[in-house]
Amino acid sequence: MLYNLSKEVYTSSHNIVIYGTGEIGREIFNSLSDNGLENKVMFFLESSPKEKYFKGKIVKNPDELTNQEIDSCIFIVASIAYANEMLQTLLSVGILNNNIYPCELIGKHVYIPSELLITKFILYPKVEQETQLIKLIKKLKWYLPYQERYPRDIYISLSPSIDINKYYNILKEHGIKINKEDVQLDNDSLLLIWDKKQGNNFEINKFKDYTYCIDETYHGGVESVNLAKLFYLTLPLAERNSQKDNSIEKFILLQKQAISYNSTLVLGTGPSISQMDYKELQKHFVVMCNSIVHNVKLLKNIKNGVMTFSDPAFHLSYNEYSINFRQALTKLVEEKKIFCITLVEWIPLLKFYYPRLADYLIGIDIKNLDTFEFPSTNALHVKNVMNVATNYMIPIASSLKKEVYIAGLDGKSNSQDKIWTHDNRSQQNDLITKVRKTHPSAFRDIIDQEWYYSSHLKNLKELLEYGESEGNSYTTITKSNISSLIERER
Template sequence: MMLIVRRISYFAYIVLRRIARWKYRESNVKRSRLLVWPPASNLEELNDIVDWIAWYIPAQSGLSVTLVGTPALAAERGYSMPAEVTFLTRIADESFETVLIHKHTVRCSLEALERFNAKLECIDKRFFTYHESVAFQRIYALHDTVSLSDTRKKLEEVSRKNYEFLYSRYKGCQRAFVLGTGPSIQQIFHIDVSQDDLVIACNSLVKNQKVFSYARPAVLTFADPVFHFGRSAYAQQFREHLASLSSDTNVFFIVPPEHGLLLALHYPSLISRLIVLPVSPEFNLPTPENRKVQVADNIMTLYMLPVASAMAQEVYVIGADGRAQADNYFWKHDQDSQYGNLMKTAVDAHPSFFRDRDYKAYFKHHCDTMEALISQGERRGVRYYSVSSSTIPALRQRAWERHGPREQLANGA
């Protein structure tokens, strides 16, 4: 019942957001400031808002944000604010371009719409599904500062060069290995991986130094707004491993454009290793001339399989174990390739992402997408094999033991 109520509230907000954008365009008044609304009511709330801004709207973005609260609240925090934040006890000038709703109710959105005649964007972490965790993408799209524009241009140039290099290095290779984070990833140690093979790893596999040392991936790809680009200790630990990996290897990082922009703002040293691939509604195997991929909800179908299929004749999937009927989460992970002790920090930072998730429906959609993508690749002459057992039908039907080529994969280890 509560999920239905939240859905209704979400759709009401979407309608109000569209009205707000229409009213703002009709006003013909150009502004550039952002306001967080309603005013913070206690220190915990204020700290949470400031933490959100510090990660998603850093000073490097060229954006500035106004917060409202009492003098006592500012004093309780010690008057410490990030450079991009202006703290006011009252609003004298109401000319804001976008109002960021941090505590959503339909009434609050209506009040903001009537009072400020500005665009609306909800950043309430308890709002609905993953809306809060991707709000920064819409904010960046609405506020294209000089800093954001320059960083985008640099990212595009670097991405084009990096993907051209990767494509020229591996196009036409015999084998690509796609490495997931399931328990069966340990089977990689029984496979002879050569320097001519394209190896693509994903997500928290960056934590598993043994796998990286053995398989030597050319690509690490990740795109989750909570686990990789969120503001929890989980995501922070992931990014620290990412920065460490970048300094030790020549691996490329494939990410979505807006996520790449956020990463570049905080970690400029990573820019030289980034490849941003935009999404499209249409199926496409990315080439240097057209780097788009079809939109998908999972990293395997978003980037891993499309990139592997664009370059290799045979694609071997390892560590995509799928989901058991009794699982109450997405699926099980390899313990050495997951930050299990930090999972609670991700839940606390983005509660609605987990609260409103239907894991069974997500898995079914993932299975359908996997079958459609692999079928498209097969029509283009690519062959697919699942080296490890999987509950994903598309992979189970293409088990290497049943359909694999005569060449031996095992190295006898």
């Protein structure tokens, strides 16, 4: 299990309640059961229970807790993305802070000292089957392309049942070496866990500061996030700083492009954009995102603007959806000469494969900040709130102009069960299954959770209020199901 819990959970005399019935909740229950503590787990909690039972235990709402349960149990927060919200829920019903135990996601957050160059990647565990090897080669080939300028080594261990000669040439071509002996972890090394089930076999806790999990079934899209960073980590400090300096210079050019406009338009991909007056697109400097690159009819009416994107599974992967996105993006940039904003860690890989984008890429850091901030040349970063509209689009539009219009942020209607829908001219609906197959946990743990949407609504409301406190105005010009946008309809 790659979800680390305090030893106190395993030794406590109190009964146990697990808050969360997703992947992490399941893994924690299995770990407790393996340690003979199954009977100490009294029940599970869910903010909006969909099932009465999970793993043979009853599922309750936190509001249903009795005083006796609050006083006699310890509570495990089985989530990473929504841990803070769940913690506040537990505290609000009277549970003491020292009876609440969060879990740590090993292999997700790795601190890499900025002065270090990562030159060695060690895959674990041993590859037993050819299908596993083929999948790993495909990943490594895309995310860690070999270049002589900054060489790196990848070590992989293979079962004797796999014919090494069959794969020798392709492994050699991509700088992947057969690990015949135990390769030691140094300061320039990362351990890449490709099978989360085998984590404890390598005593992962000893190496958690040098570990990335790249198992596509691991929590919340961690695999795609980690893979997207690998190539950046092979670059020396001077190269990384150069990426940031270049981004500041281009952000200044972006500001100059917007000078002649009185306002910006945040343009999402909701179905409402099909009903909008295209003349609106010509009035504003347009801040757009994601799959809008495929809406040729709409793009023809945009005079100037900037593109944003930040989902590694959809935009920086090797699946067909992602490939089509980058091809359309390249075509748009060449035709319109517009800048593109994404994560600074992505830029080297994009430049490697798409050199024609090099002069138009701006990297803006996404940081875990306490409050919202609008990006500037002195602080080219934004707050991490897990959605391109609130991460990038609205902060960037607000940074460029005080008067901001919003279109295509529809949210979901009451009749929709899960997440919002998209404009048919923009979204590649027929290729979504390709993304789901390549990065299944990104869908399983984030997109299909009610937590994600409710958190997004809260963040959007707070962001708009922050912008207004800074002198910005926001006007919604298309129909939306989001209350904070309905309040600001023209």
